[in-house]
Amino acid sequence: MPTASAPSPIYPLYRERWDFSVTMVTVVFAVYVVGLLGALLTLGAASDRLGEPPSVG
Numbered sequence: 001m002p003t004a005s006a007p008s009p010i011y012p013l014y015r016e017r018w019d020f021s022v023t024m025v026t027v028v029f030a031v032y033v034v035g036l037l038g039a040l041l042t043l044g045a046a047s048d049r050l051g052e053p054p055s056v057g
Helices: 011-017 022-050
Strands: none
Touching: 011 022
């Protein structure tokens, strides 16, 4: 999972194909990171609440 938040090699391709500026590529990456962080925090907390019941014994 350490590479999940690493810059994707596809971003330079976006820049070339859709004529994105460097700033726009940075914004795309920033939105990705914020979304990833939100998902991890939300789903991690949900997993703690809805996960396996504690074992007895």
